[in-house]
Amino acid sequence: MPYDRDAIARRLTEYYELLVGMAYLDPSVIQRPPPQGWSDDQLAVDVLRKMNRSDEAIDLLRHIPYIRQDPKDEKWEIYPETRPISYLRDGWLLRGKTAESCAGKRLHHLNMMPFDAEYPAGMISLTFGRDATFWVVDTDAGQMFPVGLYVIDDTAPESQPWRRNAKGVDILEYFDSVHSDLLNLKLVPAPRSGYWVPRVVPGEQPPEGTLVSRLLKEHGWPDNFQRAEYLEAVKNLRQEVIDESLNALNRS
Structure with missing residues (x-):
């Protein structure tokens, strides 16, 4: 074009x-x-x-x-x-x-x-x-x-x-x-969670991408998106799953 x-x-x-x-x-x-x-x-x-x-x-x-x-x-x-x-x-x-x-x-x-x-x-x-x-x-x-x-x-x-x-x-x-890629969750934007800053990650990348992708789907993305409930869930869980993953790596 x-x-x-x-x-x-x-x-x-x-x-x-x-x-x-x-x-x-x-x-x-x-x-x-x-x-x-x-x-x-x-x-x-x-x-x-x-x-x-x-x-x-x-x-x-x-x-x-x-x-x-x-x-x-x-x-x-x-x-x-x-x-x-x-x-x-x-x-x-x-x-x-x-x-x-x-x-x-x-x-x-x-x-x-x-x-x-x-x-x-x-x-x-x-x-x-x-x-x-x-x-x-x-x-x-x-x-x-x-x-x-x-x-x-x-x-x-x-x-x-x-x-x-x-x-x-x-x-x-x-x-x-x-x-x-965003609409289909091949890429997912992860909002801030505690001290973890906002960033964009592949939707199939564990633990962060898979968590955000799952939460978006569970909260109705894209057709019936429950924005407030999703934000509360992702802000509560994203820091937890990243920290758990890093702690597991440190123990291995």
């Missing part, structure tokens, strides 16, 4: 709304752009231009939602080991940054790309993390490169390291796929 800014913004919004619907994200943390898009005062446009991002890439970032990243907020995962990047000036990675302070740096130096390389101007990542899947969007090609930890093509050009760890896929099809 050809690149479609508004369709990408809708898909990302729908993905975040699904995480809200699964009793994971609080709806208040979704920051939605104004109709005209984020302004230069809100979006770190000067930094993005210093990083040689194209007008089209910046335009995409003007029109997508972000997850609020105040100091008091959870450091939400939106995919396994993967956190969202906020390109707003108060986002985790850009807070206090200016064009001058970023002079001579690449996106990788700000944790905004998986490899230390020169990325085409139309490329931008929506996610980051030490063991993350970077959702690298190529606005010129209309493709998503979900760049993970593992090499899948060791013949990729050295100048394009992202191709070693990901195949380019249609952006909207990728969002459809990860949306389906």
Whole structure:
């Protein structure tokens, strides 16, 4: 499919709304752009231009939602080991940054790309993390490169390291796929439980993923979801099963 800014913004919004619907994200943390898009005062446009991002890439970032990243907020995962990047000036990675302070740096130096390389101007990542899947969007090609930890093509050009760890896929099809993974509990978002922070895990991964998946089903997911009862159950049980699993490992 050809690149479609508004369709990408809708898909990302729908993905975040699904995480809200699964009793994971609080709806208040979704920051939605104004109709005209984020302004230069809100979006770190000067930094993005210093990083040689194209007008089209910046335009995409003007029109997508972000997850609020105040100091008091959870450091939400939106995919396994993967956190969202906020390109707003108060986002985790850009807070206090200016064009001058970023002079001579690449996106990788700000944790905004998986490899230390020169990325085409139309490329931008929506996610980051030490063991993350970077959702690298190529606005010129209309493709998503979900760049993970593992090499899948060791013949990729050295100048394009992202191709070693990901195949380019249609952006909207990728969002459809990860949306389906959540809806069908292939991936499950686990809310905070005691000192265990919220994160997204495979639904068949014991003990955490299997517990959350079971509790979602027991509480009517997706057609008759009993949100409050589910939240009470998962918050009471998730810490317990993780701690028991770790204690068992320590005893073995």
